[in-house]
Amino acid sequence: MRKSSFLLFLHISVILMLCMSLSSGAVEEDRKVYIAYLGSLPDGDYSPSSHHFSILQSLLKQSSVENYITRSYRRSFNGFAAKLTDEEAKKLATESNVIIGVLDTGIWPESDSFSDEGFGPPPKKWKGSCNGGLNFTCNNKLIGARTYETDSARDTEGHGSHTASTAAGNIVGNANFFGLAEGTARGGVPSARIAAYKVCGADGFIRIGSIRFYSDPVAVGAYHAAEKGILVMQSAGNSGASGLQSVSSVAPWILSVAASTTDRLFIGNVVLGNGKTLTGFSVNSFSLNGTKVPLVYGLQASSGCDEASARACSDGCLSSTLVENKIVVCDNFRGLTEARRSGALGSILETLFDNVSFVVPFPASALSIEHFHSFESYLNSTEKAVAEILKSETIEDSTAPVVAAFSSRGPSVIPDISAPGVDILAAFSPVAAPSSTGIDERHVKYNIMSGTSMSCPHVAALAAYVKTFHPHWSPSAIKSALMTTASPMDPSKNPDAEFSYGSGHVNPVKAINPGLVYDNVEGESLRFLCSLGYDEEKIRAVTGTNVSCPKTSNKVLPRDFNYPTLSAQVKPGESFTVHFPRTVTNVGVATSTYNATIFSDSKLEIEVIPKILSFESLTEKKTYNVTVKGKALSEQSMVSGSLRWSDGIHMVRSPIVIHSYEGLSKAV
Incomplete structure (x- = not known):
């Protein structure tokens, strides 16, 4: 918990493995025959058959996969045909094209979690490089590295290796910390590639988070990443002991992650x-x-x-x-x-x-x-x-998940989502002290750590997982899918409610099929900056371009940003009426009808217009408005509810939070 980090992930849209069905009939356990084309044979010492078996073993989690391979191609081209389910074929086709970039203390390349056994060459559209400095070598798993702190991207702190392996570490058996937590270690997306960027070292981390986006290098960088289709995940911060208004990640184009317990x-x-x-x-x-x-x-x-x-x-x-x-x-x-x-x-x-x-x-x-x-x-x-x-x-902890006491709280900004961040076993640097005291002579390959730094890579992995199913989704669509499918957390166990857990606890299964997403249209982030009253100089500091705010007679408010959570700050002691315009995109079933249901605190009167959204095609957009009315709130208080859209299959949930704390809320 002593440090905080953030991760971003990049998706390379090249198709490394093109899968196609060769048979419409079921073959044992509804398996069909698919061909995986891997391209030309790599140079050097390379065994195609061994590579093919390794890929299937990591996919099927079985020691023997010979019965699943129907043909192995090793001469004119490199590939194999195998009996897979549709789900396995989709996973095989896309996951190794996903690259998770980790901005942290570097990485320990020799860790078993970063072995490239079974991996083919990096995706052809990968434009990065391995500039890890002294005594550092990349491979087909760890495909990129840069260092900005020292002369090597090698991790001497352990923190960066821990976060990277949590997000995309290989499957490693018998991992443990001196016999504790013994079992199989694996990242959220083990077949994804990793690019490691050493941006901080023993003296601390880069400063993150500011409501003045024009002076926040992380917010500026994340803005440009989002414009290029890259979603940035950032730790919400470890300042929960300081109370409310302690979240460090505030830009709406960044996904901020709180930490919660596991069982x-x-x-x-x-x-x-x-x-x-x-x-x-x-x-x-x-x-x-x-x-x-x-x-x-x-x-x-x-x-x-x-x-x-x-x-x-x-x-x-x-x-x-x-x-x-x-x-x-x-x-x-x-x-x-x-x-x-x-x-x-x-x-x-x-x-x-x-x-x-x-x-x-x-x-x-x-x-x-x-x-x-x-x-x-x-x-x-x-x-x-x-x-x-x-x-x-x-x-076993039967109370989990509960937001960790150290996890930073809103408002100022509310965390987007919560994910496991307590007592996480993952890879570690063997030259770093496993405890935070610095007076620890032990050396370990795997360590147990807690912090929002540990929750952030869980969400990065989940975002990468969603991207494998939807390679053309925008960062805001993926962010929306994660938030609207998150599981509501028990406010009786979390006194700060949405201020602590945001939209809820991550749900990997539901996130790949959210039904509706809140997708940001071109120029929406610029309009958000304009809504803050930024002049052209400040906007240019963020966007890097000479742009001006659109001329309009209607004032655009920050809460108008097309964001899944509906949050507003109101003046204490005064009754209020707040409007939230929102637009959703259909990504579920082409012909579908969604009905709105409101779950409200007794102090709130909430109306949705229209209450029914009917779609006739995929990617069709519909707009609705939410009006929230209430009596005067006392100083520094909060009331909340939620909006749920459902077509009988999908549940698209948005928290509604009204508070009287001073400061900037992500959707104020």
Whole structure:
């Protein structure tokens, strides 16, 4: 969680494998025979048969695929015929043409997650290059690299390798972190290619997010990417502990991603001397071998620090002599580094982040505020307090998904969507310390990390997955498909509701068939900039061209942007009426009729005109208007509802959020 990143993905529209049906009859399990044309034979040491088998093994997830290949072509051209289902054929035809670009701390090219075994040459329309610098080589999986921070794109921090493999890492068996989370690691789209751009290093990350788009390099770059058909994903930020209005990604042409929990939880239990067990959170691979160790509070083990700093085990506060062979207690998780540096045997810490576990460099566990207070009661009840910190284990988290406490909140901007970002196992740099303390001599190939940086690549992978089914969709259409098919999250478990999870939790299955999409027409992003009151100089700083705002008698508002979420800021203490014009494009069934259903907070009166949208063809567009009325809101408050369009097959859902917080909302 210590860093934040963003990803973009590019789609190369060249058809690497052209699949065509050769038989209309079903062949075992509704399989048909398809031919995959792979082009000419590559130069060098290359085995066509081995390549063909590897491709099918990664697709079918079976160790033996000989019975599925009906013919292998190895002379005049390179290809094979195989028995596949329609779904498998579509996947084979397009996924290896998708390229996910990762802007992060670089990448570790030798990781098994980035092996090019089974991959053919890069798509012919790939115009990038491998300029990874010193001691760096690309392959047919990792097809591009650049470095802007050091003399090599090699990842020495681990963060970039982790995000890249989460998005598009190969299928790797027996991945684990010292036996924890053992299983098969795979990215969201394992057959996609990767281009890695090292834009940040040990000193930190590029600054991201500003409502002044003309001075935000990420917003400017993403604007041009969107104009060229590239969708940019960005982490919403890890400032949730700061409260509301902390989301860093604000440009409407960027997809901002919040982090949520998964159903796997890492716990590090603490057994007290009185026999009581407290559940803590940590990824702790160490064991005290059944020994209960004396406890010492940071305040009693400090020398030369004020009381608050000593309690928190701030840097330089602990005495090595006073913590020797003891477990030191700190009332701030950041005290972990000082506890390790001072030579303590272990550490018990207080955390604000329930259900989030971080890798620790020695026996340590973080207790929630409630459990930490219970622990303090024991500590104060005896002069010989002892405890044992158990090695971490995994349990099922029945409350998931819940937005992580560290995940940044709206408004100012509301996250677009939420995705898994807690306790994610993925590839790591073997030269980087697996824990955030920097005092960790271990080396790992796979590590467990948490943050919106971990949720962002999940959505990048899903966007790439949608692109494989719809290679000609625009970035805004893909973004819409992800948002309108997201699963609503339980507001009772997420007090900040849409401010924390946006449109909801990602749903990969539904996203490929959304029914309707909110597609932006040419010039819409420019009109959005005009709606903010930007002059020509500021607009030129974003667009790079000499353009001016269109002359119109009707004032265009930021909330008029054709965005799936309907969000508006209103003045506190005043009743309000807000209008949202929207246009949807039919991408579901050619002849279809959608009916509108409103789910509303009792404080909102919502009307949709028209209530029925009838389509006669694919790509046909229909416009509707939503009017939201309500009584005065108190200062810094929010009410919400949702609009759902349905044809009986597709459910196209848009959150409706009205708030009285000052600042710029993505659709204000």
